[in-house]
Amino acid sequence: MQPAKSPVVKRGLWCLIAAAVLLAVCSKSSPLYPLNDWMDANIFYTMGKAMMNGSVLYRDVFDHKGPLLYLIYGVGWCVDHTGFLGVFVLEVAAFAAFLYWSLRTAEVFTGPLHPAWVLPVGAAAAAGQAFAHGGSAEEFCLPLLAWALYEVLAFAAKPQPDRCPLSLVRVGVLGFGAGCVLWVKFTMMGFFLGWVLVLAVLYLRAGWLRQLGLSCAAYLGGMALSTLPWLVYFGWNHALGDFFGVYFGDNLFLYSGGGQETAGVAAALFAIVQKVYWGCHDTPLFAVLAALGLGWLVLRRRYDAAASAAVLALGLAATSFAKGAYHVYYFLPFAVFAAPGIVPIVRTAGKVRLPGKGLRKTLPAAGGAAALAFCLLTCHNVGQMLRPAEALPQYQFAAIIQADGGSLLNYGTLDGGFYTVTGVQPPCRFFCVTNLPMPEQQAQQDALMQSGAVDYAVSLDPALDKRFDYSLTAQAEYDGGEGTIVWYLYRKNS
Structure with a gap:
């Protein structure tokens, strides 16, 4: 007789299947799409591919995101050398973990739930504009943000007499997770600064001075542990200057993303409010869920939990939106705050009496079908699904380039995916x-x-x-959902 699956395993498998189905529809990295044509994702892929083939990040190949993101894409390249299948597998794993911790967050206030209850959060995140094309830096950070939010809300939701300090091991592992986010994209670190502030206030209120000091040390130790591999990697390759110069120097002093720089506190506050408004407008469903959850916490006088979530959201907004341009995918990390919005929905549904066990057993499947239908009807990527590969300039040009094994330069613009499809290595630092x-x-x-x-x-x-001294060899029009462009292929004259 087979032993029954534990609730953790059952929920984990459920979340994994849900993530695979939702992202199969919503992510262009999915096998249902011929190629993830997002230029940012192709830059990450080329950087990861180059890293796996011996090039040193920032020194030999140039982009300005964090090195852990390129390692993730490099692992994806190891699975699929000319496509995004490996990246898609990693996306599914990350999204499943995000769903799992979102479910656990809702359960803090409801008790055990069927995993189907997390589908509104999953569908809102995957089908929303903030998901972009799939494969963003923000997407890979979702599980770490969702886990940290769960930990702080589970702590803050307890009555003060029932609280006890988090174990130092747990705090250290959470610090390691914060360090991982730091080395993917540091603009999300406001979330973790808020996390530290909330725990510090709650610990000080309880008089846990010694535990607060030890927890700070454990947290910083976890962050240091996540940093050590990169210090070794860049130090071994004599590229620490390139690492810090590009990732921190260039991002802080050069990058604006096409937006106007803000000067002064008032201007920064206006930029934050404006961009949060834009994010809510562009991706309203998980914004509504977040507002619903926060409102429920306040109405039920769960003030510590409500204030904790608000501080983390404000910290994330401050470091994401105070400087530079607005891109819709910057708003994706706020999807973690949708999890408490499940709670009032569950509470309301619990008051409805359904006739018969058969109907109740079919509800999870019906919820899954509804989430899938929602994604198919609302996801902006769906129009590109199931296109033949030969319709894309990347594959048309690849057939020409691969015929004689020629080298390739993506000239004058962001990475169009031609390095990806051809399998060609970048020819220079500024590929x-x-x-x-x-x-x-x-x-x-x-x-x-x-x-x-x-x-x-x-x-x-x-x-x-x-x-x-090059000749035009081919050209092809292409519309990836953001307007028609024309790609040109040039060949060196003999």
């Missing part, structure tokens, strides 16, 4: 031109073209053959 205002990016690419150092170049520029 594409990012949105950082660095003239040396274009200068290096011009020098490569001028010297004829690459066999092929792909570009959005229709007149490269007038400037360099």
